[in-house]
Amino acid sequence: EAQVTQNPRYLITVTGKKLTVTCSQNMNHEYMSWYRQDPGLGLRQIYYSMNVEATDKGDVPEGYKVSRKEKRNFPLILESPSPNQTSLYFCASSLSRAAGKETQYFGPGTRLLVL
Amino acid sequence: TQLLEQSPQFLSIQEGENLTVYCNSSSVFSSLQWYRQEPGEGPVLLVTVVTGGEVKKLKRLTFQFGDARKDSSLHITAAQPGDTGLYLCAGAKSNYQLIWGAGTKLIIKP
Numbered sequence: 001e002a003q004v005t006q007n008p009r010y011l012i013t014v015t016g017k018k019l020t021v022t023c024s025q026n027m028n029h030e031y032m033s034w035y036r037q038d039p040g041l042g043l044r045q046i047y048y049s050m051n052v053e054a055t056d057k058g059d060v061p062e063g064y065k066v067s068r069k070e071k072r073n074f075p076l077i078l079e080s081p082s083p084n085q086t087s088l089y090f091c092a093s094s095l096s097r098a099a100g101k102e103t104q105y106f107g108p109g110t111r112l113l114v115l
Numbered sequence: 116t117q118l119l120e121q122s123p124q125f126l127s128i129q130e131g132e133n134l135t136v137y138c139n140s141s142s143v144f145s146s147l148q149w150y151r152q153e154p155g156e157g158p159v160l161l162v163t164v165v166t167g168g169e170v171k172k173l174k175r176l177t178f179q180f181g182d183a184r185k186d187s188s189l190h191i192t193a194a195q196p197g198d199t200g201l202y203l204c205a206g207a208k209s210n211y212q213l214i215w216g217a218g219t220k221l222i223i224k225p
Contacts (some may be wrong), residue, residue, distance in 0.1 A: 042118055042215035090157050100146035100207025106157025
């Protein structure tokens with residue numbers, strides 16, 4: 001089954017404790033991205049990757065890191081989480097970066113609470 | 116960050132009623148997409164509209180792209196409980212920039 005998987009689905013942590021949220025897709029998609037979803041603010045893009053070893057900042061990259069060592073995986077790293085990073089995070093993938101033309105496939109989301 | 120304005124933010128109606136939700140902006144978009152998101156899941160693409168004035172139908176859902184490509188609407192006929200969810204619109208301002216709305220939360224009561 002074609003899908004995007006994320007782990008963990010739920011995470012409670014404390015300020016400053018490094019964490020990684022994994023994302024994997026099995027559709028051989030080139031383009032992957034991370035979003036955060038907050039009430040009233042819609043989806044905001046954190047980072048994206050156009051292919052292996054090619055990543056770039058989205059609209060809200062501060063406090064986050066990513067890597068793309070393999071085509072299928074795109075982990076999101078919070079080196080020193082802070083309470084304002086409490087949010088619902090989504091990983092998405094698509095065949096290409098063509099905004100609004102391609103179907104983006106989203107993972108199920110990771111709900112993060114930073115105390 | 117720019118935002119597409121979606122209205123209403125929240126809508127709760129009885130099964131069988133019709134409804135329309137709107138997605139508005141002052142910007143022109145090259146295309147616009149509608150997604151539906153159910154609780155505990157990621158958004159799923161419903162439709163992409165590209166041409167000004169374009170109308171697309173998906174069973175009981177009718178999507179329209181404004182003539183000037185600045186706005187869009189989603190009309191649901193005879194709503195059913197399975198239509199419950201968060202409806203998101205996303206407009207493409209360029210080849211690479213997608214602007215999202217905050218969503219319309221729709222509840223259809225049996």
